[in-house]
Amino acid sequence: MTGSQVKARVVSVEPVGAYFLITLDAPAIAAAVEPGQFVAVAVGGPDTAMLLRRSFALYTADPSTGRIQIVVAEHGRGTAWLVRVGAGTPLDVVGPLGRPFTLPAEPGTAVLVAGGYGSAPMFDLARRLRAAGSAVHIVVGAGSADRLFGIDEARDVADSVAVTTDDGSAGVRGLVTDAVPALLGSPGATSVYACGPMAMLRAVGEMAAVYDVPCQVAVEESMACGIGVCMTCVLPVVGVDGRSRMVRSCVEGPVFDAERVRWKDVGSLPADVVGAGAMGAH
Amino acid sequence: MTGSQVKARVVSVEPVGAYFLITLDAPAIAAAVEPGQFVAVAVGGPDTAMLLRRSFALYTADPSTGRIQIVVAEHGRGTAWLVRVGAGTPLDVVGPLGRPFTLPAEPGTAVLVAGGYGSAPMFDLARRLRAAGSAVHIVVGAGSADRLFGIDEARDVADSVAVTTDDGSAGVRGLVTDAVPALLGSPGATSVYACGPMAMLRAVGEMAAVYDVPCQVAVEESMACGIGVCMTCVLPVVGVDGRSRMVRSCVEGPVFDAERVRWKDVGSLPADVVGAGAMGAH
Amino acid sequence: MNPVTIHDHECGIGEIPGTHTHDHGEAGQRVDLATTLAGVTLPNPVLTASGCSAAGRELAPFMDVSDLGAVVTKSVMLRPRSGRATPRMAETPSGMLNSIGLQGPGIDAFLEHDLPWLAERGARAVVSIAGGTVEEFAELARRLVGVPALVLLEVNISCPNVASRGQVFACDPLAAADVVRAVKAEANGVPVFAKLSPDVTDIVAIAQSCVDAGADGLSMINTLLGMLIDTETMRPVLAGVTGGLSGPAIRPVAVRCVWQVHAALPDVPILGMGGILTGLDALQFLLAGASAVSVGTAVFHDPSAPTRVLSELRAELTRRGVRRLSDVVGAAHREPQR
């Protein structure tokens, strides 16, 4: 599950709408990626005050060229550095990390829901689903048109593509989740995959539950290590034994079955989580 | 004395032997430089872990183009960053700082002694001395030929140039100080100026004292602020009243009369320094 | 849920109206930055830090020091002091160590040369005093009360106590209280702030002890004791062996100290410091409970840091629609309104 650590040369950094598409030379990583996995990138260069790696979902990974691509939104200091890094710079990258999306045992109809840069892992997933015989419907939403990533590619890899924006600057005005129930209901979706903000994942998961369709979500929790040693990236997840645990999203996720995530308890400590009782004492 | 703080665009960084010649666009600084003054440069870029500025003697300052130049030896982390900075990068530079060399009241014969990148401030000084009617003899020494800076230019601005290297790879094999006594003695030097390592400054100062020639030296103490507020850059200097004080080399130097510096006490706290008695108590 | 609300920015889903405070408020009215420290009103809450701006004069090329809340002068002692041998400083990750040893001209020269310069410019001076004995502190207070420019006394109790085998006053609640009491007895109404060291097991206990002894407020934090070893010479880098660690590296410790003391003593004004580089850093201290802040080591990185921090703070508060500085002081202790 845990990947290798490489010095990946930056091939290019290209603005794509509000995002930056970063292409890296990383054969060891490109060789073994499955959709939903991510990389952890050291930022800031030598003598930086930024100690922690930043995580990014893998958008593409091509074993033949040895290249990988990530889609980066400039957010804080680390991404500000990353989107300005010059071609040729060696980046310290660890990956591929995390549990990927799993394909259904039987072909069927898959609905892929993505918010903002959350579409990054969806294209490869769509291709694999189609290769395995599933029909694929993609819903992509964002705040505005410049925050939609890969609409054209979505059309290539999916049977249908629905687009929403909050401000109506592209596709239908509204939330990405507005477009989901229709897809779940009528043609009879057999699986749902979602990547995007937590609130969206939760909403999609709840919809899928209503229609009784299995739903996998890729969550995005703050991660200090990305490799499972620090315990910072946890969220409460129900195990197969029915008991809830604080589970590491970097190694046991980032992909979870939506129905197992205790959405409303994320960011709190439910009393029935295994070991919560031991917290009271000290 | 204390200069201005500017965002100086990097015009170019060129390797020159073992050094790097860095040219900056800094009109506010270029307007007012005197030889021996320095600049303090913030290093490491945004989110760097390096908090303190690095100091560099001004090599050239051209009020007409608004450009200044410094000669940088790669030493530790800060200079490693600086010599790799891309053209166009805005550097935060404070300067000109410090007390410059003072020209003699009367024209005479000046001997300029430089070690390594210590030659940087000497060319402008030589020009000004000659413009004021003095004869100028330059002695430049370094460990090896690649650490001699500006020999050709020295020939342009001086009446004579002597070159030494430790390894004999250029000029005479030996220490720069080997070449000094001859110049002090026979033609009757009337002033000595030196810039380079502390051991060299001390040796030159002692030779000048033997020949009773006034000698100014530009010292290089570790500086946290460069503007006189932190008290880190001090050395024991005898004042006009004959009493020694721990004196800030950033604002009261870096140029000092050699005879006033208590060379053998640099790095210690002589008991007769003003206020040393108060240290014992706590 | 997450520490940062990136999700809201990325695709607008689940966005809660009004959470994007940083996009609004540009048109907000000007925030009133005036702050009060134990009855002393300062035009704004950004001060220099003792020992990091000398007595203000060297900052003149970079700012008008009267624009600052006040200038906190380098701790002055009775007699002139040479300070320690060099090296006196070393850079560390996001910080620095110093071991100056309180070099200074002594109170006479300070009164003759330094304070008048500040007074002439209409600047406010917080004078930091340091002594090796309780009596020295008292004597310094006596000499200072009534001089122009002085608005507040900061008592640097983070210096070694001669009577107590060099243990630092600030590390002992009783010794700290003795100094505060003695200074307070001489202060004649000038507010007295005790400057605390973070190198203690229980900073709240020291704070309480100083307040009980009459301190009108608390400055915190002084530097942390640290050291660096030169791996080439295999010896300590600093001539003084250990030194004080300052700069952004210590900011989380400083914010925690302010938070703890404000939680325990909410009515005691705090001058907060430790690693402030930006207006947002200053805001952290205010939110934790400081009524004003000192900008120290940042001056070495950027000589115009104090005024830059001030204008950044003004902009940030304006963006948030804050009207009065006092509205944010200690606000992180309160449950959010929304």
Add this chain to the structure above:
Amino acid sequence: MNPVTIHDHECGIGEIPGTHTHDHGEAGQRVDLATTLAGVTLPNPVLTASGCSAAGRELAPFMDVSDLGAVVTKSVMLRPRSGRATPRMAETPSGMLNSIGLQGPGIDAFLEHDLPWLAERGARAVVSIAGGTVEEFAELARRLVGVPALVLLEVNISCPNVASRGQVFACDPLAAADVVRAVKAEANGVPVFAKLSPDVTDIVAIAQSCVDAGADGLSMINTLLGMLIDTETMRPVLAGVTGGLSGPAIRPVAVRCVWQVHAALPDVPILGMGGILTGLDALQFLLAGASAVSVGTAVFHDPSAPTRVLSELRAELTRRGVRRLSDVVGAAHREPQR
């Protein structure tokens, strides 16, 4: 005279033969890195740090953990523990804050799943134990003694003492001694190291107290208490409000603690840690008096940090012509030979 000898490099004037140690020694013979901690000989002095490498298994893709001096496992408690709510971490300048709350599977699962994995690989385990009462610590020691892989017990006394209204054991010499004594009584010859907190007025006093109670050695330092306030939400970032500060930011404090304790108790072995990122950082701790080091937060920055630090350390010692590791341990306390 200067903290750095750049002059010598720049023009070779005044160069003293033999001072350029860093240019020689490339051809030096291989340094013997073996180190002894209270009778336990480790093949080299580079260990992981408790809580920063789980129980070693996750490092397998990046190194062979048996190459390390030892793996220090995350502090284990008697019962499974959920840890705190998120956010549990925040980045700070050259450091980070964490407030995990000792999440872990409890001693049963640890003995069943974690230690055997290390034992199978021939790795040495330093097991860190934590409890809320003295009896819990003793019980953990009882459970651990004699299990394969275990070479040393590290007692994490930086956790809150249930009996003492949450005050941390490590901040009270008596409570710290009680824990050490109880663990020692069960340890049956396994060396016991007490892990100290830097958040105390006098770390030497705590160290002395632990040694008097039977500690065979000391691990230092644990994290410093810090906090961060989110200037957008105006609330503490961490769900636990305060957290532990680690990383290079705290290195000068850690080196100082090791230095002070080694100066006072030169015969007590020290496992040093706090902000080690490179081999030279590790060397600083050895020179200050540590016989071995733990690499903690650096693993988050670079998962191969422990083995990288080890090879960098080997190279640096070789370059200096050092034959045996013990030659540099505490060397910064001795006047240089030359």
